[in-house]
Amino acid sequence: MDVLDAVKERRSFTFFESDRTIPDNRLRELIELANLAPSSFNLQPWRVVVVQEPERKRVLRTYALDQSKVEEASAVLIIVADPDVEVNLNSMLNSWEELGYIKKPSRATITDMVRRRYGSEGSCERKIFAAKNAALFAMSLMLVARGLGLETHAIDGFDEGPMKKAFAIPDDKLVPMLIAVGYPRQDALLLPRAFRRSLEDFVSFESYDAGKIPG
């Protein structure tokens, strides 16, 4: 599937074939390819909890506004964002040093830069860091899914606190979204795509409040 078509025809599907499962090797491929997404300082602050057992999907549904797609999709991925900027820092620095991106003395500089940019433990800056990077991974996954014959629905309507408890997700982690993944029901009606702003409404040139985009 062409990448531009993958983007143009991606829709949030609500009705999935509830009796189908995703083969293990396809699920691996989905996550492995999505995981090539870029991230701040290559820190990859995301994890994935795959929920595909019927009983676990039923539990997840109770925290997600009782949306039926949570139970009917083949799998629901809980996207977890980790505000701990240090978790992958050493692996990242080792890799950059080995591959020739940086020289050894730069390790301290980069470590300092990361710490300064994202504030201290528990700060909102760290949560923003975690959430935005996990979202890069999530969008990558939604487009990879299309290339593998799967469709998705990103979900932000859920009760984060209790849901984290039920799935043993530590308090300090965030769940920026769930992604339902599966095979769309052929008989389901897909409503027309909801509104998008025109470029004139959200793009400016050289400055936030300046020049309009050329027509």
Add this chain to the structure above:
Amino acid sequence: MDVLDAVKERRSFTFFESDRTIPDNRLRELIELANLAPSSFNLQPWRVVVVQEPERKRVLRTYALDQSKVEEASAVLIIVADPDVEVNLNSMLNSWEELGYIKKPSRATITDMVRRRYGSEGSCERKIFAAKNAALFAMSLMLVARGLGLETHAIDGFDEGPMKKAFAIPDDKLVPMLIAVGYPRQDALLLPRAFRRSLEDFVSFESYDAGKIPG
């Protein structure tokens, strides 16, 4: 270009052909297609400031750790995330009502839901909402770029406060990242891709600390 190849071969390019500009119609297409990304309640809390005049790129570079790619890329997009959950709420509800997604009485329920989920003005929840959705748009844009023969580099190393001032971006908005966009220099060496974790290190099944991904 195949969507899976677009993901597999996407890299963060550092060296761009500095004498090339992106034709206006291609830039429009890039942003318009990226803008089909999904968002929480379809609220699309992002804006884009396109910086492509040489003098403005030079200014932007001074706030971005003096990285030469900021000046050498054809354009640098300042991705702006808007924590104001109300900005597009009415347009969204109108669209959902017109298209048959919801009935009129649900408008109040959804409005309440949005307000409860993202806290009050100035809250960290609203910033997370803005940043994660803007990142969905950003990742979409980086993959669309490849389909249009362009390459990108997402940048998180910049001095956000002063940079916002210089580009007239209001204080309450966030800049989750810059994206350099352009044509890669053919003579530039691309280092091997930096480390990615193996699935075993970040994927679990049914619960955060449970079952490993099948091999």
